[in-house]
Structures are given as C-alpha cells and as structure tokens.
Amino acid sequence: MIKVKLTGDFQKLAPAGSEKGLFSVEYEAGLTLIELLTRLGVEDSGLKYTALVDNTRKVKGYVLQDEESIIVMPLLAGG
Numbered sequence: 001m002i003k004v005k006l007t008g009d010f011q012k013l014a015p016a017g018s019e020k021g022l023f024s025v026e027y028e029a030g031l032t033l034i035e036l037l038t039r040l041g042v043e044d045s046g047l048k049y050t051a052l053v054d055n056t057r058k059v060k061g062y063v064l065q066d067e068e069s070i071i072v073m074p075l076l077a078g079g
Contacts, residue, residue, distance in 0.1 A: 002027055002064055004040070008074040010049065013041045027066040034060035037072070048075040 001024045006014050011021035025036070033051060037043045037060070042051075052071045053062060064070075 001025070001067065002031075002036070003069040004036075005069070005071045006040070006042075007072065009047060010042060010045070010072050010074060013045070027064070031064050032060070033058055033062045033064060033070070036064065036070070040072075042072055049073060050075060 003024050004014075004022070006021035014021045015023050033053065034043065037051060042049060050057065050073050052058075052073075053064070054068055055071070
C-alpha cells in the first residue's frame, strides 16, 4: 500500500470517505510518481504543486516502492 495525503485544493480529488485528504492506494510494481499523480487528477488539475515521497522531493519518473508515503501540496504565491 502507498499512503497518500492531498492538501489544500487537492483534497477535493481524494476518494469519497477519505479523512482530510488521507487515503491509501494499492501498490503496483513499476508505478511511477507521475503515473500516480495523473491517476489521482493532480497532474491535470491546472494547479502547480510539489510532491514529497517520504518527506523528500523526487523526480516525477521516480518508481514508487511499497509502504511509501506521498504528500501533495499546492504551491502558494503571494506578496
């Protein structure tokens, strides 16, 4: 299982019944970070974001491992 935490505006992409954007997805060997983000709708949301795998930034082609945790956060701007 891969644990996913969607924050901010991305919480609306979480499956029904998830608590505060926190849910799990089945682990699939060879699944990349960008593939998962696309499946979740993050990549196509039009929002800029950062994604951390076990609290570390990874390239989008990173191959996910079982039991990892992913946090997706929208980038904030302001002045």
